[in-house]
Amino acid sequence: MSLLPTATVATIARHAGQRVTLAGWVYHKTEKGKLIFILLRDGSGTIQCVTFKKNVSEATFATAQALTQESSCRITGSVRADERAPGGYELDVEEIELIGPSHDYPITPKEHGVEFLMEHRHLWVRSSKQHAILRIRAEVIAAAQEWLNEQGFVRFDTPILTATAAEGTTNLFATDYFDLGKAYLAQTGQLYVEAGMMAFGRVYCFGPTFRAEKSKTRRHLTEFWMIEPEVAFADHEDNMRLQEQFVSAIVARVLDRRREDLKVLERDTTVLEQVVPPFPRITYDQAIELIASHQGEVEGADPLPWGEDFGAPHETLIASKFDRPVFVERFPSAVKAFYMQPDPNRPEVALCADLLAPEGYGEIIGGSQRIHDPVLLEQRIREHGLRIEDYEWYLDLRRYGTVPHSGFGMGIERVVAWITGTRHIRETIPFPRQLYRIYP
């Protein structure tokens, strides 16, 4: 006989007045004499289950008394609308079946240190805030893919195991690959989506990417998920337009569908409501000036000479001047990847942009127009000290029907951190991988 519930908390309104069986875990419990209030979470939501001694058998009341935090159980009862209840409904309990006990559940309502919680990440994901963050993560991922699919993009999965390093050999995880030498875990699918772009016009890849960086900031993971659209016949301007529509659509969908989760996280949604196109744009040069003229406002955001890349404090300072994500465009080519198209009017800068999230969440997108001329591309590969042989296939894309094209990569965890208002990126993925963490 199946143990599946006959209803879920998320859709409980459909069952008003009906007798249903819910199945889940005890999130919290309070006893008041002949009344036991069980806050049951079933993964889709939480509901108060009211156990009144005179309505249930002695055995059921005893079971209710014995339930502890995170015990699993099936509870049968009737669904009653109640204005005062958080979800608008309560369950009047008739029967309780204990499924799995839970003694001394490690995560109690008291405060725990982050290290302790990370060691118990497999349990911590049940807690209401973590649950809300990860539910929003799933929504962001669905929104991103479905929006691109609706716009005619074709998903094009790029390889993780690659024979060469797309953007250089530093910070790569390596593994032995049979008799073929080393394989590297991809930091990006971009070079490969460019092949897809020439087959499908507009494509994207979405998957995990890897960076073996010895950095320990709140914005870094060694394994993170990235979605990378690429569009044929699109220039730098088209690219920024696409990005602002894309990001706005994702934020709008989260606001539309996950408002309860945002409430759990006490997220100020007014700043999210402002995320509509067009996004402000400043050049790298203007950003350098902005940083110089606001010296001292953000710790670590010291003035920079032209030609240097921003650090996290600089991004925070720049973003603080705008009420929505801001593009910083036309960086010096020297600090960017080899494949970026130079500005025809000023070849020392690239037709690229970083999109910075508001409120100090940093860069959420990096994008550019790509070099489509085979001669220039080959020259850049050599200038960057990369081996031409490794890029023959990539050069082929310029030899046979090359087109101006553009694309970008959006980091899922960065976006989720920003939308959910989570300061540290490690809480935006089920099992974060960091310099000192690979368990559980």
Add this chain to the structure above:
Amino acid sequence: MSLLPTATVATIARHAGQRVTLAGWVYHKTEKGKLIFILLRDGSGTIQCVTFKKNVSEATFATAQALTQESSCRITGSVRADERAPGGYELDVEEIELIGPSHDYPITPKEHGVEFLMEHRHLWVRSSKQHAILRIRAEVIAAAQEWLNEQGFVRFDTPILTATAAEGTTNLFATDYFDLGKAYLAQTGQLYVEAGMMAFGRVYCFGPTFRAEKSKTRRHLTEFWMIEPEVAFADHEDNMRLQEQFVSAIVARVLDRRREDLKVLERDTTVLEQVVPPFPRITYDQAIELIASHQGEVEGADPLPWGEDFGAPHETLIASKFDRPVFVERFPSAVKAFYMQPDPNRPEVALCADLLAPEGYGEIIGGSQRIHDPVLLEQRIREHGLRIEDYEWYLDLRRYGTVPHSGFGMGIERVVAWITGTRHIRETIPFPRQLYRIYP
């Protein structure tokens, strides 16, 4: 100025009678005196562009004459309905702008060997059959995720870099992980989705998985994509019901939306139309008998003693007796993973099932009910020679509110091979990774 087209082939019907600019690549060209027929592909489809000398400038006619296979160009003209045209429309050309030339494109209409095509995979994906297969792959992936989302499943991304081997240490790719020793590339996300299942009730992961297997068959890749749903309070029967609904929904969506691609592939769709629940079910024991009684029908499908696992020929033989996917259930526990729930009436077999595709495409799903009892699970971990310390977090899931639960993993490439009628799995992923292939 943007180079983006004003219309795409896929949506050309909306522009009937209008003047549009398309942008794409020359798939094929024929000249008949004053007429040049350009078959343009723009990634969304192909359309015939008719260049009539008297309608265009001399320069444009010369450009049309100069176009070679896979040249990229922008073509402006008016959209004319034509019953005889494959897509129902043709373009009467007014202007042509060559964007990127293409000389001696390596893949010509003549036959090429598979090794040659695989070396040119970055170009081969433009060819009509490869294009159709990968378009269907994208549809399968969208269908799978959207169907699960609609059923209340929450996407829960599991880590690729793992400290231990989920199902044993053989066939794993390893990499150095800073000061923490080796990390292994996950073969499955299953253990981790079980943690998610207890937080969200029903979850799935979807991502690349890795197997460093020295096998060189048409059904194996070292890097392949898997979608793995997991459901709380679900038993083995619930699990099979979910699978047959899931697979049927995916096939139905491909039939609904990608019929043109199936036509390109000359796929017999009558066998796909039959894919509706319920799917036939036989036990492992019955399968052993079936194999014995049909000896000689399929090469290599020799009779097996009870207790041995099937090879590919056995799966082909079994599947050949059914008109839709068939479940083979209750395998000997000894040939399956350590976490499978034993049949209470017969503990030497597991409450598991493999789902075999028709027509010799092999196993597309492996699934089971999972052990929910902590004592039995710990015993199995020891029996399999695995270290308890590595599984403490996994055992915690049974210590705190354990529930009977079930799940399965569906291999995307296997499903795409079956739906598209592709004999070798290497054509079902953009850049296949095999024992002897990691380029391009």
